Amino acid sequence: MRPTHTQISPNPELPNARMNNLQSEETAWYIVQQGSGQCEIRPNSDPSAPPHLKQWGPYQSKAEAIAKRIGLIRAGKCQPM
Template sequence: MEQPVVEQPPMSESQWYIVKQADGHCTIEPAPPPDPAEKWGPFDSQGEAIARRVGLIRSGKCLPV
């Protein structure tokens, strides 16, 4: 008996990351940073990344813009 094939959804072309800059501000980027900077993500939409960044600002992990 064959196992059913479960297809994974394709990687969304819009994966968003929150990247902490050296000055403490966090930016929202469409690709992960090449260097080992502090980052959060990937998020499926830019709006979700913005909402998460607000949470990081409130928790003191990022400075407001």
């Protein structure tokens, strides 16, 4: 009889991919408005960064920060890049 399951060979990159996901989940993402009115997404808030108009966050993922930035652009609070 043929086996009903498929054997998958181990992928040595999988643990690294999991580690990268864990690291990105631990990173806090912020939306920072520049003097030009454009908003950029930055990992972690940097207190030594130049002063900015407004900051939103933290967000748990970059995707969440991107979605929020789109909302801020639609609301007229940020200029598109």
